[in-house]
Amino acid sequence: xxxxxxxxxxxxxxxxxxxxxxxxxxxxxxxxxxxxxxxxxxxxxxxxxxxxxxxxxxxxxxxxxxxxxxxxxxxxxxxxxxxxxxxxxxxxxxxxxxxxxxxxxxxxxxxxxxxxxxxxxxxxxxxxxxxxxxxxxxxxxxxxxxxxxxxxxxxxxxxxxxxxxxxxxxxxxxxxxxxxxxxxxxxxxxx
Amino acid sequence: xxxxxxxxxxxxxxxxxxxxxxxxxxxxxxxxxxxxxxxxxxxxxxxxxxxxxxxxxxxxxxxxxxxxxxxxxxxxxxxxxxxxxxxxxxxxxxxxxxxxxxxxxxxxxxxxxxxxxxxxxxxxxxxxxxxxxxxxxxxxxxxxxxxxxxxxxxxxxxxxxxxxxxxxxxxxxxxxxxxxxxxxxxxxxxxxxxxxxxxxxxxxxxxxxxxxxxxxxxxxxxxxxxxxxxxxxxxxxxxx
Numbered sequence: 001x002x003x004x005x006x007x008x009x010x011x012x013x014x015x016x017x018x019x020x021x022x023x024x025x026x027x028x029x030x031x032x033x034x035x036x037x038x039x040x041x042x043x044x045x046x047x048x049x050x051x052x053x054x055x056x057x058x059x060x061x062x063x064x065x066x067x068x069x070x071x072x073x074x075x076x077x078x079x080x081x082x083x084x085x086x087x088x089x090x091x092x093x094x095x096x097x098x099x100x101x102x103x104x105x106x107x108x109x110x111x112x113x114x115x116x117x118x119x120x121x122x123x124x125x126x127x128x129x130x131x132x133x134x135x136x137x138x139x140x141x142x143x144x145x146x147x148x149x150x151x152x153x154x155x156x157x158x159x160x161x162x163x164x165x166x167x168x169x170x171x172x173x174x175x176x177x178x179x180x181x182x183x184x185x186x187x188x189x190x191x
Numbered sequence: 192x193x194x195x196x197x198x199x200x201x202x203x204x205x206x207x208x209x210x211x212x213x214x215x216x217x218x219x220x221x222x223x224x225x226x227x228x229x230x231x232x233x234x235x236x237x238x239x240x241x242x243x244x245x246x247x248x249x250x251x252x253x254x255x256x257x258x259x260x261x262x263x264x265x266x267x268x269x270x271x272x273x274x275x276x277x278x279x280x281x282x283x284x285x286x287x288x289x290x291x292x293x294x295x296x297x298x299x300x301x302x303x304x305x306x307x308x309x310x311x312x313x314x315x316x317x318x319x320x321x322x323x324x325x326x327x328x329x330x331x332x333x334x335x336x337x338x339x340x341x342x343x344x345x346x347x348x349x350x351x352x353x354x355x356x357x358x359x360x361x362x363x364x365x366x367x368x369x370x371x372x373x374x375x376x377x378x379x380x381x382x383x384x385x386x387x388x389x390x391x392x393x394x395x396x397x398x399x400x401x402x403x404x405x406x407x408x409x410x411x412x413x414x415x416x417x418x419x420x421x422x423x424x425x426x427x428x429x430x431x
Contacts, residue, residue, distance in 0.1 A: 115413050119403075119414075122403050122415055123416065150395055161392075
């Protein structure tokens with residue numbers, strides 16, 4: 001989450017004070033991301049240095065100092081909104097690595113390792129769902145944030161399910177006495 | 192008090208080399224007001240667990256107890272009565288009768304059980320209203336959206352004095368918003384004291400449950416621990 005661009009977005013609605021920016025940031029992100037006031041001022045100073053916002057002339061630094069977005073700031077904000085985050089290269093996912101390593105450690109049941117991670121993820125999802133359920137869908141920003149987290153965790157559970165099934169099938173196809181099919185080593189080499 | 196108790200339930204289909212062990216010594220206890228989700232890969236025994244819990248199938252060994260009554264001692268007609276009065280089923284494909292309106296579908300189990308048509312209709316309308324469908328009561332299933340049909344199916348499953356709701360992939364064919372509505376409905380039924388068992392492969396659905404059990408090769412392989420307070424999720428700092 002970029003505080004820099006979130007502040008530019010808030011200022012695109014009109015001039016605001018530092019304290020007001022912090023309160024609106026927290027409210028608009030469903031109160032899921034706490035933000036301390038020091039972060040707000042540091043970011044505002046950098047934005048001003050880069051010519052993306054300007055402050056009231058002569059006002060003292062502090063909660064009541066007003067800021068407004070510049071034309072350059074509006075251009076930067078528009079570009080950021082339309083630029084997809086870099087999702088193109090496969091991340092070095094610690095969970096994937098653990099499952100791959102589990103295949104190579106003697107005496108380790110990879111299905112049991114997968115289940116431990118699956119259970120943890122679903123417990124996390126239960127917590128997020130509880131939050132959503134308590135809110136009752138009243139706060140749209142909050143529901144969007146929670147949904148994003150649930151879909152992200154869900155995709156990891158699906159990968160674990162798929163890996164579990166693939167390894168089970170691979171084990172039944174492997175020659176007798178061979179419990180470690182070629183698949184993980186090849187995948188490991190590509191990474 | 193447990194609404195549903197499974198004690199050492201096993202189920203074997205076929206004989207000899209064709210023998211398949213669908214369930215092996217499964218224990219499960221579901222209290223009033225609790226929702227339990229059952230997850231597991233295809234063939235792990237999820238659906239068998241549900242049909243045995245709902246007295247639609249008999250276990251090879253073990254005991255099913257619903258509200259303190261062991262099903263093994265009940266006659267066929269007594270089991271049918273139990274299903275009409277105390278159990279509700281929700282399936283992925285809704286299973287509504289196309290020739291009956293929404294309210295008639297919901298009232299049907301009550302009428303079959305001897306409740307007068309008028310009283311049954313009143314109870315059915317109340318159930319539909321609770322699920323946000325009062326204006327759709329006189330529509331036929333093919334005049335309703337998928338989400339509305341599933342809400343009618345849930346109303347039918349909880350109408351009257353039903354204590355145990357058994358659901359098999361209840362939002363399987365719905366989009367995520369309609370699926371969430373369905374889960375909110377089931378959750379609301381649990382808040383009124385209904386016990387629910389939900390079979391699903393969908394982690395988002397399962398995350399509505401108080402407890403998730405994982406079946407593997409017919410056995411309970413694992414289950415979730417009681418959840419921590421959700422506040423622990425709200426402490427992450429954003430990046431600069």
